Amino acid sequence: MSYNFNLPQSNMMDQLKEIQRITAEKEDSQKASGFHKRLIRIINEFDESLDQDHEVGMRLVTFGQAITFHVTEIGYFNPHLIRFIGRLEDGSSVELVQHTSQISFLLMAVKRLNPDVPKQPIGFISE
Secondary structure (H helix, E strand, O other): OOOOOOOOHHHHHHHHHHHHHHHHHHHHHOOHHHHHHHHHHHHHHHHHOOOOOEEEEEEEEEOOEEEEEEEEEEEEEOOOEEEEEEEOOOOOEEEEEEEHHHOOEEEEEEEOOOOOOOOOOOEEOOO
């Protein structure tokens, strides 16, 4: 981006605001909050492809063990922690907090735990 310092004051202020916006956006993309936004977009796109009998499930594989759960919320703690919140098949609550560099999961369609309640998009929570 080139800068023309002979511009009227109002144009210089606009350029400064744009530089600040771009810098903040870049910083956010490197934090858990930026990672969180991308995860939400990916998960909701997957959810849109499912029929009304299924919802988003997630399978996490760690230390040779696999856990599958129904995703209800995803949150974050900046700078690098992501929270996955949901329910197991028996209805018990689970929450996984993981560093952004360690996240690896499989999105999958799972039968809805409560098909009588309308489907909800994956929720958003923050620090």
